[in-house]
Amino acid sequence: MTDQKGVRARHLYGGLANLHQGNSLDLCEKWPAPVTIICDGPYGVSGYDGDPESPEGLSEWYFPFFKKWAEKSTPLTTLWFWGTEVSWAESHPALKAAGWDYVSCNIWNKGMAHAAGNVNTQIIRRLPVVSEVCAHYVRRAEINYNGKNVSLKYWLREEFRRAGLSLYLANEACGVVNAATRKYLTQCHLWYFPPAEAFERIAAYANKHGAKEGRPYYSFNGESVVTAEEWQCMRAKFKCPMGVTNVWDEPALRSTERIKAGSKAVHYNQKPLKLMRRCIELSSERGDVVWEPFGGLFSGSIAAALLGRKAYAAEITPEVFEVGAIRAKSIQDLKEGDLFPESQDA
Numbered sequence: 480m481t482d483q484k485g486v487r488a489r490h491l492y493g494g495l496a497n498l499h500q501g502n503s504l505d506l507c508e509k510w511p512a513p514v515t516i517i518c519d520g521p522y523g524v525s526g527y528d529g530d531p532e533s534p535e536g537l538s539e540w541y542f543p544f545f546k547k548w549a550e551k552s553t554p555l556t557t558l559w560f561w562g563t564e565v566s567w568a569e570s571h572p573a574l575k576a577a578g579w580d581y582v583s584c585n586i587w588n589k590g591m592a593h594a595a596g597n598v599n600t601q602i603i604r605r606l607p608v609v610s611e612v613c614a615h616y617v618r619r620a621e622i623n624y625n626g627k628n629v630s631l632k633y634w635l636r637e638e639f640r641r642a643g644l645s646l647y648l649a650n651e652a653c654g655v656v657n658a659a660t661r662k663y664l665t666q667c668h669l670w671y672f673p674p675a676e677a678f679e680r681i682a683a684y685a686n687k688h689g690a691k692e693g694r695p696y697y698s699f700n701g702e703s704v705v706t707a708e709e710w711q712c713m714r715a716k717f718k719c720p721m722g723v724t725n726v727w728d729e730p731a732l733r734s735t736e737r738i739k740a741g742s743k744a745v746h747y748n749q750k751p752l753k754l755m756r757r758c759i760e761l762s763s764e765r766g767d768v769v770w771e772p773f774g775g776l777f778s779g780s781i782a783a784a785l786l787g788r789k790a791y792a793a794e795i796t797p798e799v800f801e802v803g804a805i806r807a808k809s810i811q812d813l814k815e816g817d818l819f820p821e822s823q824d825a
């Protein structure tokens with residue numbers, strides 16, 4: 480099936496999974512703004528046709544993608560960067576330069592079974608590698624303020640000052656003894672993003688008690704004061720489940736989930752649906768848009784669609800696209816509970 484523009488595409492799961500064949504750098508131009516991006520592209524390990532032999536140069540390779548994604552995203556967006564520890568290290572400067580803020584690094588621990596039988600300790604010159612990384616980034620939130628892009632932290636304090644108010648009055652605004660000024664108006668690393676209710680109180684206070692001539696305070700457009708709902712959209716979604724740390728113990732794919740041609744895996748880099756689900760559930764809600772710009776066998780999009788998200792994906796290699804699309808179609812009648820029996824946010 481081809482789209483109007485002649486792009487080979489499959490729209491599955493009642494329109495929740497939109498899989499395209501082609502270069503995602505171009506295709507994503509037409510996709511709706513993402514809440515979650517799953518980036519599982521080149522590792523620099525010759526893992527698939529087109530994956531470079533070495534991670535050197537990955538930063539330059541990825542930069543146009545990171546930049547385009549930042550332009551198409553909003554401060555609600557989370558980006559999960561999958562790689563080896565060194566492909567991530569190479570790519571981190573490009574992520575930062577393109578407008579992505581680092582949050583943390585999660586380790587996929589495949590366990591001892593991944594090395595067992597494959598390692599000759601008499602000749603190996605390093606410890607056996609049984610991990611990959613999934614680095615967590617969020618789209619940097621900035622506000623155009625007097626012609627300059629500034630951080631939320633800076634803007635919050637500058638607006639209070641512009642209103643001619645002493646900073647300690649933020650405590651009165653929020654109805655607390657000292658926590659508001661210390662947490663929300665500080666410029667140091669101990670700054671907290673004010674919850675919507677606290678933001679609303681600070682903004683209302685500034686507009687009521689601040690100098691009349693400068694009103695409105697805390698406005699993006701110079702006309703209306705930012706609402707609680709608008710403020711909520713100024714940082715990436717995140718829901719921290721109980722009992723999950725940044726070490727993800729999960730065996731490498733060996734079960735029937737692994738797509739094979741004969742006895743050989745079709746895609747060396749196929750990711751477990753369980754880990755895709757984790758990234759998606761941590762950073763999005765039902766109805767949100769998930770991008771998978773390096774689709775492979777579309778594990779991220781399948782998980783996203785089963786979890787009620789709208790997935791947009793691309794795979795550049797026609798043969799891989801076909802296998803991925805057939806895979807996605809073959810399980811589209813499954814219900815979320817069939818693949819994810821103990822779904823967290825069902």
Ligand SMILES: C[S@@+](CC[C@H](N)C(=O)[O-])C[C@H]1O[C@@H](n2cnc3c(N)ncnc32)[C@H](O)[C@@H]1O
Pocket residue numbers: 501502503504519520521527528529746748749750751772773774775776777778779793794795796799
């Ligand atoms: C690491 S694999 C993804 C595996 C996938 N997560 C899965 O579970 O099956 C990366 C894939 O991205 C594809 N790719 C590389 N560059 C691309 C681009 N510019 N646009 C779309 N796909 C691309 C490769 O052909 C490869 O199949």
